[in-house]
Amino acid sequence: MEKYLRSWRQDALNRGQHDSAIYIGDKVLALTNSDSDAFWLAQVHFSNNNFTRALALLSRKDLVSRSTACRYLAAHCYIKQNQFEQALSILGEHNPTDLVRDTNSRRKIQHLNGQSHVTLRNGKSARSERGGEDRERDDANNVRFEAAMCFLRGLCFAKQNAFDRARDCYKDAVRIDVQCFEAFDQLMKNSLMSPTEELEFLESLDFDSVSSPDPTIAQEAAHFTKMLYTTRLSKYSSPAILSDATETLSTHYNLSENPDILLSRAEALYTQCRFAEALELTSSILSTSQSTDLTTTNNASMPANSHLGHAPAVYPLHLACLYETGATNALFLLSHMLADHAPEEPYTYLAIGVYYLAVSKIAEARRFFSKASLLDPHSAPAWIGFAHTFAAEGEHDQAIAAYSTAARLFQGSHLPQLFLGMQHLALNNMSLAHEYLCAAYAMSTGSVPGSSPSLPPNLSAAPLGGDPLVLNELGVVFYHQNNLGAAVELFRQALALAISLHCEPGAWVATRANLGHALRRLGRLPEALREFDECLRVGAGGTSMGYSPFLGGGAGGSSAVATSSGVGGYEDRGLVGSLHTSRGLLLLELGRTTEAVATLHEAVRVLGASGGGDAAGGAGVAGTLLSRALELWALEGREKDRRVIEEGARSQSRNPNRSREVRGKERYMTDESSRRRARPEPYTEEWTDEVTHAATPETVDTESAEENVESVLDEEADGLLRRALGRVRPGRQRRSALPATPETGMKDTPARNRKHRRSHSRQ
Numbered sequence: 001m002e003k004y005l006r007s008w009r010q011d012a013l014n015r016g017q018h019d020s021a022i023y024i025g026d027k028v029l030a031l032t033n034s035d036s037d038a039f040w041l042a043q044v045h046f047s048n049n050n051f052t053r054a055l056a057l058l059s060r061k062d063l064v065s066r067s068t069a070c071r072y073l074a075a076h077c078y079i080k081q082n083q084f085e086q087a088l089s090i091l092g093e094h095n096p097t098d099l100v101r102d103t104n105s106r107r108k109i110q111h112l113n114g115q116s117h118v119t120l121r122n123g124k125s126a127r128s129e130r131g132g133e134d135r136e137r138d139d140a141n142n143v144r145f146e147a148a149m150c151f152l153r154g155l156c157f158a159k160q161n162a163f164d165r166a167r168d169c170y171k172d173a174v175r176i177d178v179q180c181f182e183a184f185d186q187l188m189k190n191s192l193m194s195p196t197e198e199l200e201f202l203e204s205l206d207f208d209s210v211s212s213p214d215p216t217i218a219q220e221a222a223h224f225t226k227m228l229y230t231t232r233l234s235k236y237s238s239p240a241i242l243s244d245a246t247e248t249l250s251t252h253y254n255l256s257e258n259p260d261i262l263l264s265r266a267e268a269l270y271t272q273c274r275f276a277e278a279l280e281l282t283s284s285i286l287s288t289s290q291s292t293d294l295t296t297t298n299n300a301s302m303p304a305n306s307h308l309g310h311a312p313a314v315y316p317l318h319l320a321c322l323y324e325t326g327a328t329n330a331l332f333l334l335s336h337m338l339a340d341h342a343p344e345e346p347y348t349y350l351a352i353g354v355y356y357l358a359v360s361k362i363a364e365a366r367r368f369f370s371k372a373s374l375l376d377p378h379s380a381p382a383w384i385g386f387a388h389t390f391a392a393e394g395e396h397d398q399a400i401a402a403y404s405t406a407a408r409l410f411q412g413s414h415l416p417q418l419f420l421g422m423q424h425l426a427l428n429n430m431s432l433a434h435e436y437l438c439a440a441y442a443m444s445t446g447s448v449p450g451s452s453p454s455l456p457p458n459l460s461a462a463p464l465g466g467d468p469l470v471l472n473e474l475g476v477v478f479y480h481q482n483n484l485g486a487a488v489e490l491f492r493q494a495l496a497l498a499i500s501l502h503c504e505p506g507a508w509v510a511t512r513a514n515l516g517h518a519l520r521r522l523g524r525l526p527e528a529l530r531e532f533d534e535c536l537r538v539g540a541g542g543t544s545m546g547y548s549p550f551l552g553g554g555a556g557g558s559s560a561v562a563t564s565s566g567v568g569g570y571e572d573r574g575l576v577g578s579l580h581t582s583r584g585l586l587l588l589e590l591g592r593t594t595e596a597v598a599t600l601h602e603a604v605r606v607l608g609a610s611g612g613g614d615a616a617g618g619a620g621v622a623g624t625l626l627s628r629a630l631e632l633w634a635l636e637g638r639e640k641d642r643r644v645i646e647e648g649a650r651s652q653s654r655n656p657n658r659s660r661e662v663r664g665k666e667r668y669m670t671d672e673s674s675r676r677r678a679r680p681e682p683y684t685e686e687w688t689d690e691v692t693h694a695a696t697p698e699t700v701d702t703e704s705a706e707e708n709v710e711s712v713l714d715e716e717a718d719g720l721l722r723r724a725l726g727r728v729r730p731g732r733q734r735r736s737a738l739p740a741t742p743e744t745g746m747k748d749t750p751a752r753n754r755k756h757r758r759s760h761s762r763q
Helices: 002-014 018-032 035-047 051-060 068-080 084-091 098-119 123-159 163-176 181-189 195-204 215-230 239-251 259-271 275-286 289-296 314-324 328-341 346-358 362-375 380-392 396-409 415-426 430-445 468-480 484-500 505-521 525-540 572-589 593-608 613-654 660-677 690-728 730-734 742-762
Strands: none
Touching (some): 002 018, 002 035, 035 051, 068 084, 098 163, 215 239, 346 362, 380 396, 396 415, 430 468, 468 484, 572 593
């Protein structure tokens, strides 16, 4: 009868008929009074969210003190009821660290015993061996429940904000049972370890202890488990190892379409600023037939806590990619869909907050980020988005407080330290900015915290990767401290690291612009000009320039040097305009005035078309530089004309055989070109009044030069007239020593009067 009832009980549970399973399970327990049947019935109550009934059953039979599994289940019931003190009273506050060593030895003994069983011929010995296997199996189950209880201790400590103790409990749980994925997931999801610590912890785990029903594939199962865990590591730790694990799982085990593997690839692409490619992967995860049905039908009976067929971890990354690519319409639709189908989930309010942040409604975004953080206090995107809202409004003190809370909650992530450094940089607190950025550099690259040098070492000697944005921000700090040599080195290292990580080139245009400004201030003008030309070349390639992060780091800036003090970076127009402005300034310093005028004209056009904001404000800087360039261009033109006149005078003295008429025409043409080149002067007066005052002495010089040319032309005209009269009256031509005739005097007078009238009219 017991066997029949247990079969009926299990069949009801498999069909999801919990009431039937509880009813039949109670009859089985009444017949057998067995601890195993009591534990099974308590599990059914737990699965049906009847935590109080499960606790009452376990307490009535005093199973908590006699069974490790029942103690675990009772503590889990208390945790589900948010009674963490009671859970810790059952679990205890100390982990069985001695099981870490015993687990490995027990696995090896079990493997040896299994081999000896094959060689035994005595049936009695075989039976004793089978009994030994049963005992080993029971011991293994107890060890796994001990690991699970370590995991529950970690949850309790995390709810009490004792994150250091929670981290130790999670690590001990995975060390005791490497297949305790719940504990490993908490370590990775909450960033309780730095990227280097994560990699070291993974290498310290004993994957050879992985058990498998088939002993022949035990080694392959261990390797497979390690690769699965590797895909959950931080994408800054070791890109090569992550790429190899993902590629092996995708090709050899045919997991290329698995959502977790796709999500790991998308996270790696996001850290490389390849937002469009990451968005394609996250969209492919969400574009399943099930999610399509859910979005196209109005199913009112769908439960509110549904994840819409997808893991909640995919939504923060998908939202960040939508934000970075500027897909506000997609954000709006996704927010409405989640609000209709999952109104109680934290990522729903996160989606609404990201949408409002994308459309610059900062107050509304802050409210929904706050709601998301209340529903899930350990949500890193919610806390960082909440802090970004203060940074976007320039409320640096509130932003620093919010980022500090995020740094306390997520001790292994370098992003809160990075954003804290950016805020202090915006407040001109260079020493504090340097301290926080060095801490972020240590976390992202694996250096020992507190021992980071003022200048990070050469990246070629660093075994691990890191975040290039940290190096960019450190370079900005050195730039403002006038340590230009160190700034140039850091900017170059940031660009080299971005290339080695296969990052999107357009995301690091601001870093290259920073390098150009540092080189300019060092006097290395040709190198600086090459960097700005490269920036414009990358921008012309159609890439999205600027890195304005939501979950990750970003590089924006100003016309002097680019830095990020919030979520907003450069608009494309503003960055392109500032690049043209910087390039025009360099061309002016190099003496290439004509090219500078054309470049600054382009800068004014681009910045003026930006529609307002900081970019339009930059048009004033570009316009001032343009007025100076036009002034220099006009002065250089006059100087060139003066040199042409002087060169013509010298060539006239060297070649006296040229006719005076030809020389006069050349001088006249030179004077006309000088007057045409001087015509932009009234245009420059629109930009600044200084041009008019500076050009007044030159105008006087030009008029005197014109009078000299006119006198020369008059002399030429007198000579032509005398020769003409000599041909008509040759007799008078031979009497050259006599005074001029009345006719010649009459001819001379109008020319001189004409000259005086011209001079007077110009005065």
